[in-house]
Amino acid sequence: MGEAAQMLTGNCAYHVDVEEMNEREALALLKSKLSSKVLHTEAEAAELVKTVDYMPLAISQVATNISINYPRLTIPKAIEKLKTPTQETNQLLEISLHETSRDIQRSNSIVKTWHLSFQYVRETSPSAAKLLSLMCLFHRQGIPEALLAGHYGEEAKTSEEIATLQPRLTWWRQIRRRRLRLRRRKRTTEPKAVAQEIKSDFEHDWRVLTDFTLIRTRIDGRQFDMHRLVQHTTRRWLELNGELKAWMKKYVAVISRSFPAPEEHDNWAVCQYLFPHAQQAVTYRPEEAPALQSWGLLIQQVSWTAYTIGRYALAEELGRTSLKALEDTMDERSVVMLSALHQFGLVLEPLKYHRETETLFRRAFEGRVVVLGPHHIDTLTSAHQLGMTLNRQGKHEEGLAIYMRVVEGYERTFGPGSEETQSMLSGLAFSYTADGQYEQAEIFHRRADVVRKEQFGEESEDNQRLRGLALLLGMQGKFQEAEEIHRRVVETARNRSGLCSTETVKSINFLGEALAKQGKLEEAVELYGPVVDGYNDFDVKTREVALSCMQTLAEVLLEQGELEKAENIARQLIARREALIGADHVETLVSVHTLADILSQQKRYDEALVSYERAYVGTDLVCGAEHPDTKEFLNDFNHAKNHMLSWCGDSRVSSLDVKESGYVAAPPAMLAFQSPVPILI
Structure with a gap:
């Protein structure tokens, strides 16, 4: 539209922007189109016009459909269909109903209207049509340019489809293809030229889609939005033309290449940013085994991201979907499959599905014993998780046997006095503490302490293990002794790292909880003051711990009145x-x-x-x-x-x-x- 205006006026200063319909105008249009028999509230009407983004044609069409089909079709039902498009949504938007104010020869279907636009874009700018085909598969808000430029230019066809087309090429097309291949080879030696060309192509395609108001550009110029109806009708157009599955396959490949490993803390921000777009891939399940396997691995990463950000129910749902795909395409004893079983067990832990979690960790453990060996670190990790799950179900005898196997494995792999073995012993002590098995917890704490002193001397102290011992003492009601240890840990952490370190803030949090349990509320409040005041000076990891301090502080102040x-x-x-x-x-x-x-x-x-x-x-x-x-x-x-x-x-x-x-x-x-x-x- 901008280019057309420029051609007509020759001067951008003469352009007049037609503002989008606002809510008041949209509600007025809706009321003028709705039959008087349609009962609704003001809130429902406002939600409907908002759902169609105040588009006049969409408002008119939906209102007419509601009026004709009422009471079987109400405003709330129409909103639900528009927000979660289905085949019924297609009927709602595709049926063309005549209005006296419009030329009878013009379609009143918003879907048909947009389909004409898509067809025109495809004929006049094929690459822009490809860009739109890829964009419509993203989450409709915040589509990043980085995942678009350079990813949509190739034909979205399988190699088999391309092979069947080759014999039909005329001789002049074959010559043209050879020339294009030679150009591509030349471009590979000029990466900067390639990047500039991709950038130039993307700018052109972006301008075409913007002129047709098929997309919107955010203020940063690097993220784009699509209205849900544009997104839905574009997918519908691809489906009608037999191209949807090919573009879905391409989309999964783009997201798979771009989505980082969520296990690494440095990737969390990127994972959270891409998370809505990666979730879209869940509904794009391919049929071929190789593609299905790649899709399953992507969904596994998305599940782990959901787990990392605390969305446990979603993580479970995605994890089950991923595991089913991997089980259908992979050997039970493959390293990747065993890792998937272990990870899904971790995902289920917060939901307390102990029996299913036990089955998953047992399958991972037994498989890793065969594939990796009994003393491989991954095998021992699965054994550790299996032992914890057994203990949580009260199967303490079997859990202890598994734990002793883990300790033996760590001692053989890393050495009896190694840091890894000490950490494992402390971890076991924490596990038993959490399960209320204080006597066993104390055994492992003391064993870890003996190993540490043998390795580093009598004067050596480890804050993490001391905290574990203090927590155990507190759970046994030995509050004074626990407080003394926590104070020692806080003092050591302050001297080593200062107040702004994660270790210090974590130690302060444990000490504050110990004070609160003894009713020393004023002292606890005073202790937490510097942490609250210094929050803005902390790094991201330390802030997470500081927020735990603030949680305890709020509870202490509540108890104080x-x-x-x-x-x-x-x-x-x-x-x-x-x-x-x-x-x-x-x-x-x-x-x-x-x-x-x-x-x-x-x-x-x-x-x-x-x-x-x-x-x-x-x-x-x-x-x-x-x-x-x-x-x-x-x-x-x-x-x-x-x-x-x-x-x-x-x-x-x-x-x-x-x-x-x-x-x-x-x-x-x-x-x-x-x-x-x-x-x-």
């Missing part, structure tokens, strides 16, 4: 956790629940109920309904509803739409506070 201070800390905590790990992360939701407790103590029940609901709804989505935290948060939420109703009295109850216990929950989308998470490069 310092409700105003507790609220201030809790709100800081939520804001910082939303910025650092995301609004839907489990730890963020725990902070929201703490704020709800504080507000409830202040008798601000309306506000408390919103926070209780956000904590419950979010945890249910992330962890599932059977997770202990979900059950606890649901119980607190219901208790708060009943409390508020009894406090408000009959006059307030009448103003609430009765739903179960009488409170109408706000939509989860409003409660989740989907604030964008900054990319931490």
Whole structure:
């Protein structure tokens, strides 16, 4: 459109931008098109026009369809179909219904209208059509240029399809192909020229799609958005022309090449940024075995990313999908398959599926014994996880036997006095501590201590192991002895690394918890002060630990009755956790629940109920309904509803739409506070 305007006027100063329809205008158009018999609320109408992005033709078509098919088709049902496109959505958007204000020979179907645009773009600018074909498979918001330029230029056809086309080429096309191949060879010796050409081609194709308003460019100029209807109709066009599967295969290849290993901490920011786009690949399951295997490995990485950011229910769903694909294409005893079994076991751990987790770790362990040998580090890692799972189910005798096997393996592989063996012994002690097996935990702690002293001397001290011993003592009720050890650890960490180190902040957090358990609340508050004040000076890893300190501090202040201070800390905590790990992360939701407790103590029940609901709804989505935290948060939420109703009295109850216990929950989308998470490069 911009080029057409320039050709007509010859001067950009004469161009007049036609602004998009705003919400008020869109609602007015909707009401003029809807039949009077269609019952709806103002909120539903606003949601509908927002869903179609205030597009006049889309509003008109959807409103007409609703009016004709009401009450079988209502506004809420139309919104649902538009947000999650299906075959029914195609019918909703493709049926052309005549309006008196439009030429009868012109189509009133938004899909057909866009399809004409796609066809024109394909005929006049084939490479721009290819760019659009790839873009429509991404998550519709924040499509990065880096994953587009240079990835869409080749034909999205399989080698078999290309082979069948070759004999049909005329002689002049064959000559042209040979010339193109020679040019490509020349270009490979000039990488800078290639990059400039790709950049130039992309700029041209971007301009074509922008002129047709098929995409929008964000202010940074490097990310793009597509409206969900443009995305849906483009996919529909590819499906009708038999090209969708080929482009899906290309998309999976692009994401697979670009998605980094989420196990490495340095890749977290990139993984979180690409996560919505990688999730799209889940629905693009290929059929051929080699492609299916690559797809399964990609989904495995996406599952691990979901696990890393605390979205455990999604991680489980993706993990099952990935494992099924790998089981269909790989040998049970392949190294990659065994690694997948182990990783899926880790994904299920937070959900407490102990029996299934045991099966997965046992399969990984037994397979690795055969493939890698009994003393390989991966074999021992699977054995360690298997031992923990057995202990959690009360199978302590078998768990201990597995653990002793792990210790023996570490001693043979790394040596009895090695740092690796000491870490393993401490890890076993932590595991037994967590399972309440304090006597066994103490045995492994003492064994680790003996090994350390034999290796480094009587005066050597290891903060991590000392913390483990202090925690164990605290769990046994030996609070004074535990506090003394924690103080020693904090002092050592301060002297070695200063306040801004992760080690120091972690030690302070443990000491503060030990003080709180003894009722030394004022001392705990004083201890946490420098951590809260110095938050902005910490690196990302240390900030995560500092937020744990703030969580404990908020709880201590709540227990002290310092409700105003507790609220201030809790709100800081939520804001910082939303910025650092995301609004839907489990730890963020725990902070929201703490704020709800504080507000409830202040008798601000309306506000408390919103926070209780956000904590419950979010945890249910992330962890599932059977997770202990979900059950606890649901119980607190219901208790708060009943409390508020009894406090408000009959006059307030009448103003609430009765739903179960009488409170109408706000939509989860409003409660989740989907604030964008900054990319931490």
